[in-house]
Structures are given as structure tokens and as C-alpha cells.
Amino acid sequence: MTEVRTRxxxxxxxxxxxxxLRTALYAYLIAKKNNGKFILRIEDTDQERYVEGAIDVIYNTLKLVGLQHDEGPDIGGPYGPYVQSQRREIYSQYAKKLIDIGGAxxxxxxxxxxxxxxxxxxxxxxxxxxxxxxxxxxREEAEERIKRGEQYVIRQKIPATGTTSFHDEVFGTITVSNDSLxxxxxxxxxxxxxxxxxxxxxxxLMKITHVVRGSEYLSSTPKYNLLYKAFGWEIPTYIHLPLIMKPHGGKLSKREGDASFEDFYNKGYLKEAIINYIALLGWSPGTDEEIFTLEELxxxxxxxxxxxxxxxFDINKLRWMNGEYIRSMSLEEFxxxxxxxYKKAIKRQDIDYMKLSRLLQTRTEVLGEIPDNIDFIEELPDYDVNMYANKKMRTDLNNSLEYLKKAYEALQGVDKWDDEHIHEALFKLIAELGVKNGQVLWPVRTAxxxxxxxxxxxxxxxxxxxxxxxxxxxxxxxxxxSNV
Known part of the structure; x- marks a missing residue:
């Protein structure tokens, strides 16, 4: 049986x-599901758009999310080099061969x-x-012009008549007229x-058996098939992936500045949640299950x-999933x-961080939002006094002042300062006043x-x-x- 190889x-x-990242994930999963090989290849032929440091981003991202490649520029393999700019002579040889057989x-x-x-x-x-x-x-005229130093390109010779068909595992059989190419x-x-x-x-040359890429390449695939046929090569299995759209239309685009993996990761989304969510952007397990580890995938x-x-791409669904991952952790992990x-927002040395984590873990969906949610611990913000008025809690500025004064007195008498004794003091006060819990607790929380x-x-x-x-x-x- 042929070894499954994806790239x-x-x-x-x-x-x-x-x-x-979704393309990488699906290619990885197809290879691993079939005990095959997952190859990393850097396609840097568009030198004008090359960005310094971008290759390191690719390596670091794949390593971070656990998509370990079996062959690639950094680890080698039997079919290298794995960087296209280092393979120029190979392409030149095959282009000339294609000219010889009438395909270019x-x-x-x-x-x-x-x-x-x-x-x-x-x-x-x-x-x-x-x-x-x-x-x-x-051929003679072309070679003579090349000798004279004329600039040239090599073009594919598409058949002028007939059709070209190919089968895609997602989109089925697609046929195009050659005269449209x-x-x-x-x-x-x-x-x-x-x-x-x-x-x-x-x-x-790298013996790729399954080609996984975006559906935007569907229209170009007939040209690729004509190249395979011209050379007499076996055509791989095609798997074109559906577009990822924004909620209000338009596809996600790196060129348009849509969020990258790094953006989400730096905002405090967990790598496991991001991979899990991306896996569901175009794939369904056939059940209502939504939470999967990479091993389960x-x-x-x-x-x-x-x-x-x-x-x-629904950011709210990603938030929800990230929250699910956070809640599934142990308190110590969180x-x-x-x-x-915490350290970004709090400089005080007397905070019990485990206690803070107990409060935050069930209320946190994105780690990056923690500093804004706890900045009041370091320093009390200059807040609007009208916050004391809350219809649901049945508080207004007058009764808030009255109950806050009494809460101050009650709390002054607490000897052991912990949840249990603070609760005991405030609820004793609530009982004595004969008021709703919120009428005392809301003013204290606001203060x-x-x-x-x-x-x-x-x-x-x-x-x-x-x-x-x-x-x-x-x-x-x-x-x-008192000053209102």
C-alpha cells in the first residue's frame, strides 16, 4: 500500500x-490518521512579497500547536531541499523537458x-x-533569440481544444473547456x-499523495493536471477546502489584515482551543461533539x-470554546x-493569587482580558457615584449611603478577615436591617x-x-x- 504523504x-x-493554519492542520490529520508523513515545504518563489522572519513564524507556530512535520527545511529528509528558492535548477530542468515534449x-x-x-x-x-x-x-529561433540576450519566460502550452477534468474529494468531478485556460x-x-x-x-518529486489546499485553487487545478499528464506522472488525490468567511461576508484574508494565529494567541486564546475551533471550520465529526484534543482529532x-x-469564522464561538478549555483546567494550571x-495589573505583594484564580477561572473566557478585569485591585478607579443606584438591587444614593456606613461599622469589628467571617458580619447586618441582600452587598461591592x-x-x-x-x-x- 502506498504511504500517504501530505504537505x-x-x-x-x-x-x-x-x-x-487550517490547511496545515487538515494535511497533518490526513497524514497521521493514515500513519503517513506530513511534509513542510517553504514556497518562497514570490521574492517581492518575502517578509523577513516569516519562516521562523511558520516553524514556531507549527511547533507551538503540536503539528510536527516529518520532513522539512529545518530537519531535512530524502526529497530536499524543501525551500523552493533552493530548487531553481530542478525547475529549469523540468521546464526544458516540458518544452522538449511539447507541453511548454x-x-x-x-x-x-x-x-x-x-x-x-x-x-x-x-x-x-x-x-x-x-x-x-x-525551437531554433527561440534558442537563437536567447543567445542574443533577449528576455523570455516559459509558458505552458494548453491544448486549444477539448476539455480537462479532475476529481476533488470535497467538490466532486470538475470539467473545464481547455480554450478557457x-x-x-x-x-x-x-x-x-x-x-x-x-x-x-x-x-x-516529494511523492505527495494527497494535496490539501484552499478552494481558490480549484480553477487552476486543470492546468496542474495537464502538467501531470504531459510528464506522464500520477495525479495526486485533491482535497480543496471551503473558504473561511467573515460573519458579515467576505473571506478572511491575510492581506486585508484579518487576525492571524499569533494575534489570537497573544490576546490570551489557548493554542488548544484555537486548533480545536479551526478544525471545525469546514469539518464535522458527524455528531454534536465540539471539544477535541489534537490526539482525538x-x-x-x-x-x-x-x-x-x-x-x-465566529469570534464568539471561539471565545466560548476558549472558556470551556479554561474551565476544564485544574485551579493550579489556570x-x-x-x-x-496578574503581574501586568497588580504590583501589590499581599494578594492571594490562588484566591483570585478561584474567583476568575469560571468567569474568564480570554486570558488577555484579565488585566482590565482586575485593575481595580491595584488602585481604586475614579468611578461615577451613580453606580450605587441599581434598580435590580433596590438601591439608590440615599440608602446606599446609609447601608455603607453601617457596613463600615460591622466590618470594623471583624477580627479574622476571611470569606466566612466577612459573610457572617454582613449577613448579620442585613438581618438586623430587615433589607434585601443586594441593598447592602451592592454598595459594598461598588465601594x-x-x-x-x-x-x-x-x-x-x-x-x-x-x-x-x-x-x-x-x-x-x-x-x-455624602458629597452628592
Whole structure:
């Protein structure tokens, strides 16, 4: 049985886009589900768009999320080099071979001629297509012109008649008329190959059995198949993935600045949650299950579960899933992950961070939001006194002032400062006053936090802040209310 071999072949043109990472994930899962090999290849033929450091981003991202490649530029393998710019001679040899067998030709058209042709197509309202001007130049004439130093490209010679069909595992059989295809460039004037040529040569030489890529390449696949057929090579299994769309339309695009994996990771989304969510953007397990580890995905993933319909990237669903992962952790694990975010917001040395983590873990969906949710611990914000008025809690500025004064007195008498004794003191006061719980607890919570939304209630926050700081903040609240 032939070994399953998949590849992830990103261009080093920036950050790891969500769509790129999904392609890598699916290619990895298909290989691992079938005990095959997952190959990393860097497609850097577009030197104008090359971004310094982008290759390191690719390595670091794959390593971080656990998509370990079996062959690649950094670890080698039997079919290297795995960087396209280092394979120029290989492409040149195969391009010349393709010319010899009649599948390609030299083209000497100037930029000016092509621009004029493009303008003519625009004037007629038709898509640009090369007119085959150099298609019938003899081999002898072409070689003579090359010797004279004329610039040239090598173009694919598409059959003028007939059709080309191919089968895709997601989209089914697709047939196109050959006369709709362009004689696209295979080797540019600088000697570098285009993606259209390099990916076919590399996939063949690297023995790739399953080609996983975005559906935007469906329209180019007939050209690739004609190259395979011209060389007499076996055509791989095609798996084109549906687009990932924004909630309000338009596809996610790295060029348009849509969020990358790194963006989400730096905001405090967990790598496990991101991978889990991306796995579901175009694939379904056939059940209502949504939470999968990478190991579980290796077992459950199937090509049959892929959809041809565009997937919608829903940030709220990712938030929810991230929250599920956070809640499934042990308290100790959450505390360790949250600590860098605590340190951003809190400089005080007297905070019980495990206590803070107990308050935050069930209320946190994204780690990066922790500093804004706990900044009041370090310093009481200058809040609006009208926050004390809350219809649901049945508080207004007058009764808040009255109950805050009494809470101050009650808390002054607490000897052992912990949740249990603070609770005992405040609920004893509530019983004596004969009022609703919120009429005392809301003013206290507002006074100690200065915020409408907090990771805990009056009792937990008071316990966390300590007796001296709690009483100081309640006193500030009393002063604010007294001055209204």
C-alpha cells in the first residue's frame, strides 16, 4: 500500500493566517490518521512579497500547536531541499523537458505588448488571456533569440481544444473547456518558477499523495493536471477546502489584515482551543461533539466529514470554546497561565493569587482580558457615584449611603478577615436591617471595586483586598455619597 504523504507549503509573506493554519492542520490529520508523513515545504518563489522572519513564524507556530512535520527545511529528509528558492535548477530542468515534449514554449513578449493586450481585453470587457503570440516560434529561433540576450519566460502550452477534468474529494468531478485556460507562465524572466509550475514538480518529486489546499485553487487545478499528464506522472488525490468567511461576508484574508494565529494567541486564546475551533471550520465529526484534543482529532478526522460550503469564522464561538478549555483546567494550571496577566495589573505583594484564580477561572473566557478585569485591585478607579443606584438591587444614593456606613461599622469589628467571617458580619447586618441582600452587598461591592462588573461579589473582593484596604475604600465611598 502506498504511504500517504501530505504537505503544508506556506509562503513566507507574513504571519500564520487562520486559513493557512487550517490547511496545515487538515494535511497533518490526513497524514497521521493514515500513519503517513506530513511534509513542510517553504514556497518562497514570490521574492517581492518575502517578509523577513516569516519562516521562523511558520516553524514556531507549527511547533507551538503540536503539528510536527516529518520532513522539512529545518530537519531535512530524502526529497530536499524543501525551500523552493533552493530548487531553481530542478525547475529549469523540468521546464526544458516540458518544452522538449511539447507541453511548454519560450515566450519573448515584452511588458509593453502584454500591457497593451491586457488593456484591449479590458476594453472588450473580457478576462485577460495570453493570445499565444509566441506559441509557434520554432525551437531554433527561440534558442537563437536567447543567445542574443533577449528576455523570455516559459509558458505552458494548453491544448486549444477539448476539455480537462479532475476529481476533488470535497467538490466532486470538475470539467473545464481547455480554450478557457490561459497559457500561464511556468518560469519567470528571472529564472524563478511560478507557483503553478513549482507546486506540481515538487509534489511529484516529494511523492505527495494527497494535496490539501484552499478552494481558490480549484480553477487552476486543470492546468496542474495537464502538467501531470504531459510528464506522464500520477495525479495526486485533491482535497480543496471551503473558504473561511467573515460573519458579515467576505473571506478572511491575510492581506486585508484579518487576525492571524499569533494575534489570537497573544490576546490570551489557548493554542488548544484555537486548533480545536479551526478544525471545525469546514469539518464535522458527524455528531454534536465540539471539544477535541489534537490526539482525538487524529483518530476522528475524516475527508468525508469535510464540507464544500464556506465556513463562518465566529469570534464568539471561539471565545466560548476558549472558556470551556479554561474551565476544564485544574485551579493550579489556570493560576500558572493567569500569572503573567496578574503581574501586568497588580504590583501589590499581599494578594492571594490562588484566591483570585478561584474567583476568575469560571468567569474568564480570554486570558488577555484579565488585566482590565482586575485593575481595580491595584488602585481604586475614579468611578461615577451613580453606580450605587441599581434598580435590580433596590438601591439608590440615599440608602446606599446609609447601608455603607453601617457596613463600615460591622466590618470594623471583624477580627479574622476571611470569606466566612466577612459573610457572617454582613449577613448579620442585613438581618438586623430587615433589607434585601443586594441593598447592602451592592454598595459594598461598588465601594471596594469602583466597577459595575467584577470577578466576585462584595464578600470575596473584601477578603481579597484585606481589611485595611477594604475599609479605606468604603470610607471613600461614604465620602462620595455624602458629597452628592
Amino acid at each position: 503544508f507549503a506556506p509562503s513566507p509573506t507574513g504571519y500564520m493566517h487562520i486559513g493557512n 514554449y519560450y515566450c519573448f513578449c515584452s511588458k509593453e505588448r502584454l500591457d497593451a493586450l491586457r488593456q484591449e481585453c479590458e476594453r472588450k470587457g473580457i478576462p485577460f488571456k495570453y493570445d499565444g503570440h509566441c506559441r509557434n516560434i520554432s 490561459d497559457d500561464n507562465i511556468l518560469i519567470k524572466s528571472d529564472g524563478m518558477p511560478t507557483y503553478n509550475f513549482a507546486n506540481v514538480v515538487d509534489d511529484h 487524529k483518530q476522528r478526522f475524516s475527508i468525508e466529514g469535510l464540507s464544500k460550503s464556506p465556513a463562518v 493560576n500558572e497561565l493567569a500569572m503573567p496577566y 471596594v471595586s469602583g466597577k459595575q462588573f467584577t470577578p466576585g461579589g462584595a464578600i470575596e473582593l473584601s477578603s481579597l483586598l484585606g481589611k485595611e484596604e477594604t475599609l479605606r475604600r468604603i470610607k471613600i465611598g461614604i465620602e462620595k455619597l
